[in-house]
Amino acid sequence: MDINILTVFILAIFVGVEIITKVPPTLHTPLMSGSNAISGIAVVGAIISTELNGGVGSYLGLLAVIFATVNVVGGFMVTDRMLKMFKRK
Amino acid sequence: MLLSNLSYVLASVLFILGIKKLSHPKTAREGNFIAALGMLIAIVATLLSNGQIDLKLIFIGMIIGSIIGALFATKVEMTQMPQMVAIFNGFGGGASALVAAAEFLKGGEISVFTISTISISVFIGTLTLTGSFIAFGKLQGFISGQPIVFPGQQLLNALLAITLLAVGILLSISSPTEIEYFYYLIAISAILGITLTIPIGGADMPVVVSLLNSYSGVAAAATGFVLMNNGLIISGALVGASGLILTSIMCKGMNRSLANVIFGAVGLKQESSSSASGKEVAIKSYSTEEAAMIFDAAEKIIIVPGYGLAVAQAQHSAREVAEYLEAQGKQVLYAIHPVAGRMPGHMNVLLAEANIPYEQLKDLDEINSEFEDCDVALVLGANDVVNPAARHDTTSPIFGMPILDVDKSRTVIINKRTMNTGFAGIQNELFGYDNSIMVFGDAKDMLQQLLKDLKDL
Structure with missing residues (x-):
């Protein structure tokens, strides 16, 4: 196994903790739906897994593309809808 | 592969910048857009740099997924x-x-x-x-x-x-x-x-x-x-x-x-403990007219919304009352407990939807020192999060839970539909306090009546 990839993972966790603790409670719901959309990055993996002539794997890939796209599109859209509502006086 | 790998670096940077911008409501929307852009870059680069993928299948999937996602996102109620x-x-x-x-x-x-x-x-x-x-x-x-x-x-x-x-x-x-x-x-x-x-x-x-x-x-x-x-x-x-x-x-x-x-399976068969304790609290029940007079004399008012408020769809009525009081020169703030909704930050979204400015929404740490010089705390559909037993009663199931110290206000006006207990299934001793007043009724009806009575004063 490539140790670099583990390094990236660990460092990303630290970055995540650092930036997310700065998000105020007011925005925790948009944070959740937004991070949800980001976890839709699985769509990248789904695209790769639809390799031509991949048999059953391709169809799992298709289902994965659907699930992940729901996440990405729905997640970012609903977050935007919520954030639009936060107004100053 | 180099292209897609570079695009992931860029996408990761954009995700991090996007979340960073979520640290303030002013920049949050931009942050969400930046993160979405990062996602778009990652997807396009992946499509371009993998020759062996089934493009037709992918586009079918993406179209179906986009339609479902967009439908969810536009139709869902904030509650x-x-x-x-x-x-x-x-x-x-x-x-x-x-x-x-x-x-x-x-x-x-x-x-x-x-x-x-x-x-x-x-x-x-x-x-x-x-x-x-x-x-x-x-x-x-x-x-x-x-x-x-x-x-x-x-x-x-x-x-x-x-x-x-x-x-x-x-x-x-x-x-x-x-x-x-x-x-x-x-x-x-x-x-x-x-x-x-x-x-x-x-x-x-x-x-x-x-x-x-x-x-x-x-x-x-x-x-x-x-x-x-x-x-x-x-x-x-x-x-x-x-x-x-x-x-x-x-x-x-x-x-x-x-x-x-x-x-823990908390929330199960608690009714025995509350009825067995048999501690009846003596309460004072006021009409909205009497409550309106108390508001009229107040200068600083803190509204404490609970999930009950959202269920009754009373956020807009709460804002109308608050705006009327502010127009009379009074200060109005909202106290939001961390678990006031059904998910983190839920109550803030529900109040934002009702056009309540986010500067007025204060979280637990910010607001608790404010109750001491507060004239009226208006509790709407919240129960366990304002129960002072959490501070002193070691036998209470909610003992130790951080609460909003509404009891420190000069007057606490509590709106509830009935005397039913909250999620924790326990009676709230706050209701029997000398400075507590109950106004029964559906939150929306009560607030609308209150607004009318305030205007009639």
Whole structure:
């Protein structure tokens, strides 16, 4: 196994903790739906897994593309809808 | 491959910048846009740099997914946001598990390391999928919000977990790989997602939704290890960390450990304890007209909204009352308890929807010192989060929970429909305090009547 990839993972966790603790409670719901959309990055993996002539794997890939796209599109859209509502006086 | 790898670096940077901009409501919308841009770049680069993919299949999938996602996003009510996030967590976890499964079924030589990461990804992803669907069902009311418990439940979960581990190890070391183990792995993960979620009560759902949010990130990261893909690993780690931080904030807000939330089955058969104690509190019940006179004499007012307010769709009426009072030169603030809604920050969104400016919404730490010189605290549909017993009564189930110190205000006006208890199933001693006044009725009707009476003064 490539140790670099583990390094990236660990460092990303630290970055995540650092930036997310700065998000105020007011925005925790948009944070959740937004991070949800980001976890839709699985769509990248789904695209790769639809390799031509991949048999059953391709169809799992298709289902994965659907699930992940729901996440990405729905997640970012609903977050935007919520954030639009936060107004100053 | 260089193109797509570079694009993942760029996408990760944009995700991080996007979340950073979420640290203030002014820049948050821009942050969300930046993160979405990062996602678009990652997707386009992946499409361009992989020649061996089935483009037709991908576009069909993306169109279906976009339609479903857009429908959800535009139709959902703000009160239903927890359900929506729950089901999206499920989709995210499901997608990660499917990608890992596709990688497994592709066959060929798979190293022990890869098969272990596939197992982890499939396990967490499937558990997130079924767990999220149960959470969705509970929040939406398809399944009883009551904890579902049966004898030997913990034992069953423990057995399932042990079997799962055994199957995972067998799958990793079997050579040639036994595909049956893979199916067992999926089945047990799916069952475990259900059995771990059904015993958790409706009021504890904020914790569960946060936790599943974290899992969906971890599943994506695990899939990143399967594909050796930095984009998935970084994004997954960010989401995993986010969900975990929110989970811990929710647990602190209820003064409960995560283990207690997951295994405690809190919310079950509490009625015996409250009726058996038999402590009747003597309350004063006022009409809205009398309450209006108290408001008229007040200078500083703090509104404490609970989930009951949202259920009654009374946010707009609350804002109308607040705006009228402000026009009279009074100061109005809102006190938001961390667990005031059905998910982290839920109440803030519900109030933002009613056009209440975010500067007026104060969280627990900010507001508690404000109650001492507050003339009227108006409690709308909140109960356990304002129960002073949490501060001093060591026998109370909510003892130690951080609460809003409304009792320190000169007058506390509490609106409730009935004298029923809150989620914790206990009577609130606040209602019997000398400075407490009850105004019974539906929150919306009460507030509208109050506004009318204020104008008539």
